[in-house]
Amino acid sequence: MAHIPRLEIKDLTRSFGGRVVVDHVSLSVEVGQVTCLLGPSGCGKSTTLRMIAGVEMQDSGEIWVDGRLVCDTVTRVPPEGRSIGLMFQDFALFPHLSVADNVAFGLKGPKARKRARVCELLERVDLLRFIDSFPHELSGGEQQRVALARALAPRPKIMLMDEPFSGLDNRLRDGIRDETLSILKEEGTAVLLVTHEPEEAMRMADEIALMRAGHIVQQGAPYNVFNAPVDKEAAAFFSDINVIRGTVRGALTETAFGQFLAPGVPDGTEVEIVIRPQHVRIDFDRNGRGPNPTSVDGTPARAVVERSRFIGKESLVEFRLDYDGTAMSATVPSVFLPKPGTPLWLMIRRDRCFVFPAKR
Numbered sequence: 001m002a003h004i005p006r007l008e009i010k011d012l013t014r015s016f017g018g019r020v021v022v023d024h025v026s027l028s029v030e031v032g033q034v035t036c037l038l039g040p041s042g043c044g045k046s047t048t049l050r051m052i053a054g055v056e057m058q059d060s061g062e063i064w065v066d067g068r069l070v071c072d073t074v075t076r077v078p079p080e081g082r083s084i085g086l087m088f089q090d091f092a093l094f095p096h097l098s099v100a101d102n103v104a105f106g107l108k109g110p111k112a113r114k115r116a117r118v119c120e121l122l123e124r125v126d127l128l129r130f131i132d133s134f135p136h137e138l139s140g141g142e143q144q145r146v147a148l149a150r151a152l153a154p155r156p157k158i159m160l161m162d163e164p165f166s167g168l169d170n171r172l173r174d175g176i177r178d179e180t181l182s183i184l185k186e187e188g189t190a191v192l193l194v195t196h197e198p199e200e201a202m203r204m205a206d207e208i209a210l211m212r213a214g215h216i217v218q219q220g221a222p223y224n225v226f227n228a229p230v231d232k233e234a235a236a237f238f239s240d241i242n243v244i245r246g247t248v249r250g251a252l253t254e255t256a257f258g259q260f261l262a263p264g265v266p267d268g269t270e271v272e273i274v275i276r277p278q279h280v281r282i283d284f285d286r287n288g289r290g291p292n293p294t295s296v297d298g299t300p301a302r303a304v305v306e307r308s309r310f311i312g313k314e315s316l317v318e319f320r321l322d323y324d325g326t327a328m329s330a331t332v333p334s335v336f337l338p339k340p341g342t343p344l345w346l347m348i349r350r351d352r353c354f355v356f357p358a359k360r
């Protein structure tokens with residue numbers, strides 16, 4: 001039998017005023033998995049989520065839950081019939097209802113059964129002692145957990161979460177993210193989480209769908225999306241990047257760091273070699289000789305320090321290459337603050353470089 005995902009969307013498309021904001025987005029989410037829709041503000045993440053929830057109608061495309069067609073342009077199951085839980089940034093608890101009544105809000109059935117489910121969930125989010133409190137008596141993080149309990153109470157098959165942590169202050173956020181994740185995993189819900197923060201996506205997701213201007217441009221496990229970006233922009237979304245430019249001659253590009261392979265790229269094509277600052281190694285000048293080339297790091301290139309800054313757990317050193325004046329930066333764990341004008345040598349790990357044809 002063919003595998004059936006918990007949630008599957010096919011070619012979901014939506015325009016506003018003639019502008020396509022979600023363009024043939026296809027995606028599936030598995031039971032017990034967290035999939036992150038990651039992308040910059042305005043790329044169409046919330047619109048995608050709203051269509052899945054049923055509060056926005058797509059122009060075309062299909063939404064399937066457990067192999068059942070929930071919405072296309074003919075069929076349309078209303079939001080409450082989709083077994084979908086929602087959590088948004090302004091998760092707005094009902095201020096006049098107690099914590100218990102907030103969590104019970106979406107539950108049906110006999111009172112005793114509802115009460116049991118409420119207690120079970122409040123126990124799980126570690127807030128049972130607040131069962132008779134009101135939202136204003138709780139901290140932001142506690143309110144967040146009540147909202148999570150409320151969304152999970154009816155045992156939704158799918159949880160849709162739209163930037164649910166962005167309203168929380170930084171110190172709280174990591175802890176609440178981890179807690180939320182373990183609760184979602186315990187419940188076995190399939191989760192589609194929207195965020196514009198790569199770190200949040202890497203921390204939470206089993207699978208990342210990277211979105212840009214209405215399209216999903218890359219999809220995969222966090223490790224793969226980070227380490228095998230499809231293009232320069234995908235690489236740049238996760239961290240600062242260095243870009244070294246070159247022109248292809250005979251499937252090779254000559255750079256300050258020696259020759260790079262550009263297989264299948266026609267002669268005369270401009271290419272961009274992308275490397276993250278944490279993968280640039282620094283070595284000493286040794287009277288202008290520098291380190292010897294190695295098979296991993298390739299040819300070293302001489303550079304002069306422009307600026308050094310300590311940024312918390314690491315140092316950021318900016319350079320200019322002797323070869324052609326290209327600006328590059330390297331991050332170094334701990335404190336390393338060479339003075340401007342200091343000559344040093346840079347090495348870039350070949351297996352951490354991405355070679356892309358330059359876009360015009």
Ligand SMILES: Nc1ncnc2c1ncn2[C@@H]1O[C@H](COP(=O)(O)OP(=O)(O)O)[C@@H](O)[C@H]1O
Nearest residue numbers: 016017021039040041042043044045046047048
């Ligand atoms: N109801 C609407 N009417 C008109 N334009 C909208 C509407 N909803 C969203 N948009 C536009 O669609 C684009 C994508 O919005 P959205 O899905 O909210 O992006 P994201 O969540 O990725 O920040 C934005 O340019 C936004 O202004």
Ligand SMILES: [Mg+2]
Nearest residue numbers: 042045046047
């Ligand atoms: Mg949004």
